[in-house]
Amino acid sequence: MRRLEQQGFELVQWPKDSSMPRETLLKDVRGAEGIICMLSDKIDKQVFDAAGPQLKVVSTMSVGYDHIDLRTAKEHGVKIGYTPDVLTDATADLTVLLTLAAARQMKSGVRAAETGEWREWRPDWLCGYQFKGKTLGVVGMGRIGQAVASRLKAFGIDRVIYWGRNEKPGLKESLNAHFVTFDELTSTSDFIVACCALTPETKDVFNYDAFKNMKKNAIFVNTARGGVVDQDGLVKALQENLIAGAGLDVTNPEPLPTDHPLFKLDNCVILPHIGSATIEARETMGDMCVDNVLAALKNESIPFGLKY
Numbered sequence: 552m553r554r555l556e557q558q559g560f561e562l563v564q565w566p567k568d569s570s571m572p573r574e575t576l577l578k579d580v581r582g583a584e585g586i587i588c589m590l591s592d593k594i595d596k597q598v599f600d601a602a603g604p605q606l607k608v609v610s611t612m613s614v615g616y617d618h619i620d621l622r623t624a625k626e627h628g629v630k631i632g633y634t635p636d637v638l639t640d641a642t643a644d645l646t647v648l649l650t651l652a653a654a655r656q657m658k659s660g661v662r663a664a665e666t667g668e669w670r671e672w673r674p675d676w677l678c679g680y681q682f683k684g685k686t687l688g689v690v691g692m693g694r695i696g697q698a699v700a701s702r703l704k705a706f707g708i709d710r711v712i713y714w715g716r717n718e719k720p721g722l723k724e725s726l727n728a729h730f731v732t733f734d735e736l737t738s739t740s741d742f743i744v745a746c747c748a749l750t751p752e753t754k755d756v757f758n759y760d761a762f763k764n765m766k767k768n769a770i771f772v773n774t775a776r777g778g779v780v781d782q783d784g785l786v787k788a789l790q791e792n793l794i795a796g797a798g799l800d801v802t803n804p805e806p807l808p809t810d811h812p813l814f815k816l817d818n819c820v821i822l823p824h825i826g827s828a829t830i831e832a833r834e835t836m837g838d839m840c841v842d843n844v845l846a847a848l849k850n851e852s853i854p855f856g857l858k859y
């Protein structure tokens with residue numbers, strides 16, 4: 552706010568600690584030259600039309616941009632700014648946290664400690680899985696997927712495989728990571744992490760059949776987008792113990808209603824979409840958003856822009 556105000560811009564803001572209601576967004580966006588938005592704001596044709604032809608830039612405080620209608624942005628000649636790289640470490644750390652939490656039954660353990668279910672030490676109580684000698688499957692081997700793989704290798708992961716749009720050059724050398732089919736990834740991995748963008752190819756890719764194809768000891772972790780999982784399929788797979796557990800930082804919808812069946816499952820740990828929530832990442836993301844807006848309003852090319 553300070554940086555934009557110092558430049559003399561008129562700021563129209565939603566003052567509350569919540570998303571701007573849709574009607575307010577459609578009203579307040581009128582005449583704007585730049586929009587700073589969050590991943591929870593749907594920036595679709597209606598918003599572009601409501602804003603008007605002077606709109607130069609939409610700057611999202613996120614690395615994901617599935618909430619923005621890129622085709623309409625292109626038609627309107629609007630630049631799109633986002634915040635890649637700076638949240639890679641934070642999100643990879645949280646992915647590891649969820650993988651460990653799901654693999655080591657953390658939800659049941661915390662509850663037991665807090666509620667008196669914790670009795671004496673028992674040799675077979677709350678046993679989970681360790682990483683040594685295991686296979687990690689990454690769906691979406693971009694910046695975050697690679698950072699997760701290198702972290703989990705330090706925990707003893709032996710084989711890294713990945714699936715995505717294409718094989719990535721250099722990953723065999725840097726991470727000894729191998730490009731495989733989705734079917735091979737789901738059927739042979741012990742830990743499966745989703746770090747991909749939500750696209751038509753990845754929507755609902757983790758459905759009941761995919762979970763059924765996984766090993767019984769598989770741990771599934773999603774820090775990408777809720778939309779890559781068919782959630783009913785995941786509930787069924789966890790209820791039927793087709794896989795050992797899941798860790799989710801993203802769901803569909805968000806927030807997930809507190810009476811959702813996923814919350815009732817001991818083998819599912821859920822966090823409220825906090826992958827990039829470190830002070831360091833969020834401060835830098837905020838600055839990048841402003842850098843993008845300032846450049847666009849000066850008709851310069853934006854420093855963190857999407858090429859689309």
Ligand SMILES: O=CC(=O)O
Pocket residue numbers: 590612613614615616638775826827
């Ligand atoms: O999900 C978080 C982001 O896209 O930045």
